[in-house]
Amino acid sequence: MSSVLAVGSVAIDSVKTPFGFRERSLGGSATHFSVAASFFTDVSVVAVIGDDFTAEDESVFREREIDTSDLKRVPGGKTFFWAGEYGFDLNTAHTLDTQLNVFADFKPILSESAREAPYLFLGNIQPALQREVREQSNARFVAMDTMNYWIETAPEELIKTIGVVDALIINDAEARQLVDEPNLIKAAKQILEFGPKMLIIKRGEYGAACFTKESFFATPAYPLESVFDPTGAGDSFAGGFMGYMAQANNLDDTMNVRRGIIYGSIMASFIVEEFSCDRLRRINRSDINNRLSDFKDFTHFDLDESVTVKTFGAISTTSQG
Amino acid sequence: MSSVLAVGSVAIDSVKTPFGFRERSLGGSATHFSVAASFFTDVSVVAVIGDDFTAEDESVFREREIDTSDLKRVPGGKTFFWAGEYGFDLNTAHTLDTQLNVFADFKPILSESAREAPYLFLGNIQPALQREVREQSNARFVAMDTMNYWIETAPEELIKTIGVVDALIINDAEARQLVDEPNLIKAAKQILEFGPKMLIIKRGEYGAACFTKESFFATPAYPLESVFDPTGAGDSFAGGFMGYMAQANNLDDTMNVRRGIIYGSIMASFIVEEFSCDRLRRINRSDINNRLSDFKDFTHFDLDESVTVKTFGAISTTSQG
Numbered sequence: 291m292s293s294v295l296a297v298g299s300v301a302i303d304s305v306k307t308p309f310g311f312r313e314r315s316l317g318g319s320a321t322h323f324s325v326a327a328s329f330f331t332d333v334s335v336v337a338v339i340g341d342d343f344t345a346e347d348e349s350v351f352r353e354r355e356i357d358t359s360d361l362k363r364v365p366g367g368k369t370f371f372w373a374g375e376y377g378f379d380l381n382t383a384h385t386l387d388t389q390l391n392v393f394a395d396f397k398p399i400l401s402e403s404a405r406e407a408p409y410l411f412l413g414n415i416q417p418a419l420q421r422e423v424r425e426q427s428n429a430r431f432v433a434m435d436t437m438n439y440w441i442e443t444a445p446e447e448l449i450k451t452i453g454v455v456d457a458l459i460i461n462d463a464e465a466r467q468l469v470d471e472p473n474l475i476k477a478a479k480q481i482l483e484f485g486p487k488m489l490i491i492k493r494g495e496y497g498a499a500c501f502t503k504e505s506f507f508a509t510p511a512y513p514l515e516s517v518f519d520p521t522g523a524g525d526s527f528a529g530g531f532m533g534y535m536a537q538a539n540n541l542d543d544t545m546n547v548r549r550g551i552i553y554g555s556i557m558a559s560f561i562v563e564e565f566s567c568d569r570l571r572r573i574n575r576s577d578i579n580n581r582l583s584d585f586k587d588f589t590h591f592d593l594d595e596s597v598t599v600k601t602f603g604a605i606s607t608t609s610q611g
Numbered sequence: 612m613s614s615v616l617a618v619g620s621v622a623i624d625s626v627k628t629p630f631g632f633r634e635r636s637l638g639g640s641a642t643h644f645s646v647a648a649s650f651f652t653d654v655s656v657v658a659v660i661g662d663d664f665t666a667e668d669e670s671v672f673r674e675r676e677i678d679t680s681d682l683k684r685v686p687g688g689k690t691f692f693w694a695g696e697y698g699f700d701l702n703t704a705h706t707l708d709t710q711l712n713v714f715a716d717f718k719p720i721l722s723e724s725a726r727e728a729p730y731l732f733l734g735n736i737q738p739a740l741q742r743e744v745r746e747q748s749n750a751r752f753v754a755m756d757t758m759n760y761w762i763e764t765a766p767e768e769l770i771k772t773i774g775v776v777d778a779l780i781i782n783d784a785e786a787r788q789l790v791d792e793p794n795l796i797k798a799a800k801q802i803l804e805f806g807p808k809m810l811i812i813k814r815g816e817y818g819a820a821c822f823t824k825e826s827f828f829a830t831p832a833y834p835l836e837s838v839f840d841p842t843g844a845g846d847s848f849a850g851g852f853m854g855y856m857a858q859a860n861n862l863d864d865t866m867n868v869r870r871g872i873i874y875g876s877i878m879a880s881f882i883v884e885e886f887s888c889d890r891l892r893r894i895n896r897s898d899i900n901n902r903l904s905d906f907k908d909f910t911h912f913d914l915d916e917s918v919t920v921k922t923f924g925a926i927s928t929t930s931q932g
Contacts, residue, residue, distance in 0.1 A: 329921055508832075549915050591870055600676075
């Protein structure tokens with residue numbers, strides 16, 4: 291039994307960015323998530339692949355000691371395929387081709403062992419399916435991702451699913467769209483009413499934020515000069531977050547969520563530097579620790595206890611303080 | 612002689628937002644800047660107004676004890692007038708009307724006393740004019756703002772002006788546009804080559820960042836549920852920043868820049884809560900201190916010294932760390 295169970299897609303991606311083109315490389319939400327999480331804890335992946343999945347693709351999981359016993363190969367099937375292109379500013383992926391292939395019939399049944407994994411990540415799949423997985427699991431902490439497609443086509447299913455997880459991890463556009471509210475703080479409050487304990491917002495180059503009913507946390511992103519391919523940033527963020535949460539394994543210490551978000555941000559900062567998981571496959575402990583120490587430094591400020599604030603004038607003198 | 616000298620526009624604004632409409636209220640870069648800075652230090656304003664400038668408009672400066680002896684009234688003239696409208700998401704102001712009026716001939720000549728103000732803010736005016744003001748001043752620290760209009764119509768003048776100030780304070784879209792580089796970190800490096808000691812980037816709801824050749828700092832914004840009117844956010848940010856810098860008056864302590872950015876963010880968080888300077892006119896010391904303490908709290912994280920990072924596998928074991 292692994293500490294973290296990832297359920298989602300394992301895919302073959304063909305990606306074009308302003309800086310290059312990579313044909314048929316390893317992708318998918320469960321892939322990026324698992325690789326990132328594997329730096330912090332042991333991970334199992336539940337997903338489906340076809341006959342075209344190569345030994346080289348498999349070696350990425352093996353290298354990271356990710357348990358693939360629930361990675362099901364469908365004989366005669368083809369792996370989920372996605373082709374996309376990013377423009378000049380790398381902000382939006384334009385999908386050129388999607389072939390669901392074996393992923394179209396993905397209906398995960400968790401093994402005895404998988405049910406007992408204490409940390410569960412539901413990658414971006416149909417919300418009803420995410421909920422079925424959640425119901426099979428005895429996890430103590432469940433996080434999920436989703437996307438605009440499900441917000442538009444299955445909002446009621448999605449909201450039901452959000453109600454049975456601990457953490458919803460989405461980007462700010464998705465949060466606004468989900469409750470049709472442009473103000474993110476108001477949107478977050480409404481989303482928390484659906485039931486999750488926390489809402490973690492991914493803001494791309496602007497960082498991340500976390501809302502609970504009692505607290506707010508926000509961090510800028512790691513400053514990157516060379517964003518090469520944004521594919522997988524969100525999933526590797528979730529992977530770093532859940533991997534750290536599982537290692538710390540203490541949900542009572544609220545600081546762990548903040549630390550998890552910093553580790554998630556670091557893993558996302560690596561994955562976007564190269565195609566696929568190439569960069570994550572080469573990082574080591576000191577790479578991670580260096581960015582951690584940078585994070586601490588570039589967000590740090592201390593207060594000037596001696597500062598004076600001048601409030602005066604006809605109106606302000608009538609108020610306290 | 613005041614500590615901070617603000618040169619820019621004093622205007623009459625008519626602003627429409629999804630939440631209301633305010634006709635002919637006090638606006639302008641020098642106004643919002645001065646009011647925000649006045650909480651931290653003494654401020655003088657150099658600007659031009661017309662006969663239509665009312666006693667009520669003037670009272671805002673008087674309340675905040677802002678020195679208006681260089682606020683020049685042009686007999687028979689009309690004050691700079693701007694009318695704008697914000698859409699649903701409050702992100703972009705659509706200009707409905709601009710009447711430069713007396714501002715069209717604004718050519719500031721600094722008084723003996725104004726030249727000696729140690730902190731100078733050049734609000735968004737024609738870059739050549741900003742440079743003429745800068746040349747008249749003996750300030751020890753000069754900051755400037757600009758806008759997309761000058762980037763498009765007077766880029767060479769603008770770059771020359773940027774070269775003779777200490778701090779350029781612009782938003783991220785402007786930074787990208789200025790050097791035609793979508794990656795903000797790369798853009799910042801190129802802008803620093805123009806000569807300023809620091810580049811401060813305003814990111815609206817995402818916060819602010821500061822680049823020098825040696826350092827990087829970033830902070831999220833104060834989380835606001837009720838953004839009512841974004842007009843003046845950038846100038847009040849600059850005002851809080853410069854006001855604190857002048858009060859601290861120690862350019863050798865680099866932490867002061869970070870503290871200044873936090874105070875700037877706080878002043879911006881207040882001004883957007885109501886039309887014009889209405890909110891800033893009513894805040895007191897404890898309002899500011901409460902947000903300061905919130906800032907410290909919602910950005911805080913500490914590291915987990917016991918965390919382990921697992922690097923293994925065929926590739927990563929060959930690397931150090």
